Amino acid sequence: MIKRLISLLTAIALLFSASYLVYADDNPQDAIAQNRIKFQQMSDNIIEINQKIIDMNDQLDKFKNDIAKNNKDINENTKLIEAEASNMERLVKEVESSQELANKRIRTMYISGYSKNFLEILLSSENMSDFFYKYEAIKRVISFDKKLIDNLITKKAALNESISKLNQKKQKLDELKASNVAALAKLDEDKQKLEALVKQFNQEKLAAAELIKENEEKLISHAISVVDSSSSGINDVKSALQTLNSLIPQLSTASVKAKAKDYVAKGNTKLADLIAKAAQESQPASNSSDTYKATYSMTATAYAGGTLTAMGLKPIRDPNGLSTIAVDPTVIPLGSKVFIPGYGYAIASDTGGKIKGNIIDLYMNSVAECITWGRRPVTLNLVAYPGEW
The missing domain is CATH 1.20.58 (Methane Monooxygenase Hydroxylase; Chain G, domain 1)
Structure with missing residues (x-):
C-alpha cells in the first residue's frame, strides 16, 4: 500500500511539474482546446487522488481500530501482570510465614525439653517405644514442613514463568503498537501530501477555467463588435x-x-x-457581398459520434447554423469559418489521422447520414480566419 502511494505521489508530482496553461493569443480556439484538455486532466487527477484518499481513510480507520485493540490487549495484559505480581508477593509472604512456623515448632520442641538437634532427641529416648514415638513425631514435622515449603516453591516457580510469559507478551504488544503508530503516521503524512496536491490541482483547474473564459470571450468578440x-x-x-x-x-x-x-x-x-x-x-436589405478569403476544391467524407473535437468543442451538425468539420490544420487553420455548398456553414474544429491535404471530414448526426453522403468532391469557401468572425 505504501509503495503504491509513493509511486502515485511521484507520478503526479512529475505530471504537475510538467503541466502548463495556454494563454490567450491570436488563435483562441487552440487555446480553448488545450486549456479544456488541461482542465479535464486536472479533474481526472483530482478524482483519482480523491479515490486514493478514500482508500487511505479506510486504511487509517483500520490502523486506528488495530491500535485501539492493541491498547486494550496491553491494558488487559498489564492487569494480568499486576495480578500475578500480587500473587507472587502473597506467595513469598506465605513461604516466609511457613518457614517462620517451622522455626517456631523447633523452638517449641526446645522449650519442651528437646535437645538442640534431632539426633540428641532420639538418643535421649528412655526405651525403644519412646525412641520410635519421637522418631515418628520428628519425621511428621519434617515431612509436613518440607511439603508445605516445596508446594510454595513450586507455586512461586509457576508464577515466575507466568510473569515471564506475560512480560514477553507485553513486549510484543508494545512492538506491535509502535509499528501501528508508525504506519498510521506515515499514512497520515501521505494523505496530507495528496490533499495538498488536490488543492494545487483545484487551483490549476480554476486558472484553466479562467483562461478558457478569456479565450471564449475572444472567440465571440468579433460578432459582439459587429452588433455594437x-x-x-x-x-x-x-x-x-x-x-x-x-x-x-x-x-x-x-x-x-x-x-x-x-x-x-x-x-x-x-x-x-x-x-x-x-x-x-427603399434601399436593398444588404450591404455586403458573398466574398470569401479563399476557395478550395476538396474531397469530403463524413463521420459521426465522438464527444469533443480537437479544439475541445462539442461536434454539431446544424444545417441552419454552424456545423463541425475536420480538416488538415496546415491547409485550413483550426477555428476558421467555412461554407460548403450542399452542407452549409461550419467551423473547422476537428482533425483526423486520415484527414490530410485537401481531404475534409464532415460531421453528421448518424452513421446512416454518413453512408448516404459517402465520398464526394466539394467546394470549400473560407469565410473567415480565426479571430475574424
Missing part, C-alpha cells in the same frame, strides 16, 4: 447572429454563454431596426 458597431449592415448583423447562435451550444463558461445570449437579443433588435430603416429608405 454603428456601421454594421443587415448582412453583417445576420452573420454575427448566426455565429453567436452557433457558438452558444459549444461554450462552457456560463458567464460567456449568458453574454452571447444577451448579444443575440441585442442583435435581433438591431437587425429589426436596420430592416425597418432600409424599408423606409
Whole structure:
C-alpha cells in the first residue's frame, strides 16, 4: 500500500511539474482546446487522488481500530501482570510465614525439653517405644514442613514463568503498537501530501477555467463588435447572429454563454431596426457581398459520434447554423469559418489521422447520414480566419 502511494505521489508530482496553461493569443480556439484538455486532466487527477484518499481513510480507520485493540490487549495484559505480581508477593509472604512456623515448632520442641538437634532427641529416648514415638513425631514435622515449603516453591516457580510469559507478551504488544503508530503516521503524512496536491490541482483547474473564459470571450468578440458597431449592415448583423447562435451550444463558461445570449437579443433588435430603416429608405436589405478569403476544391467524407473535437468543442451538425468539420490544420487553420455548398456553414474544429491535404471530414448526426453522403468532391469557401468572425 505504501509503495503504491509513493509511486502515485511521484507520478503526479512529475505530471504537475510538467503541466502548463495556454494563454490567450491570436488563435483562441487552440487555446480553448488545450486549456479544456488541461482542465479535464486536472479533474481526472483530482478524482483519482480523491479515490486514493478514500482508500487511505479506510486504511487509517483500520490502523486506528488495530491500535485501539492493541491498547486494550496491553491494558488487559498489564492487569494480568499486576495480578500475578500480587500473587507472587502473597506467595513469598506465605513461604516466609511457613518457614517462620517451622522455626517456631523447633523452638517449641526446645522449650519442651528437646535437645538442640534431632539426633540428641532420639538418643535421649528412655526405651525403644519412646525412641520410635519421637522418631515418628520428628519425621511428621519434617515431612509436613518440607511439603508445605516445596508446594510454595513450586507455586512461586509457576508464577515466575507466568510473569515471564506475560512480560514477553507485553513486549510484543508494545512492538506491535509502535509499528501501528508508525504506519498510521506515515499514512497520515501521505494523505496530507495528496490533499495538498488536490488543492494545487483545484487551483490549476480554476486558472484553466479562467483562461478558457478569456479565450471564449475572444472567440465571440468579433460578432459582439459587429452588433455594437454603428456601421454594421443587415448582412453583417445576420452573420454575427448566426455565429453567436452557433457558438452558444459549444461554450462552457456560463458567464460567456449568458453574454452571447444577451448579444443575440441585442442583435435581433438591431437587425429589426436596420430592416425597418432600409424599408423606409427603399434601399436593398444588404450591404455586403458573398466574398470569401479563399476557395478550395476538396474531397469530403463524413463521420459521426465522438464527444469533443480537437479544439475541445462539442461536434454539431446544424444545417441552419454552424456545423463541425475536420480538416488538415496546415491547409485550413483550426477555428476558421467555412461554407460548403450542399452542407452549409461550419467551423473547422476537428482533425483526423486520415484527414490530410485537401481531404475534409464532415460531421453528421448518424452513421446512416454518413453512408448516404459517402465520398464526394466539394467546394470549400473560407469565410473567415480565426479571430475574424
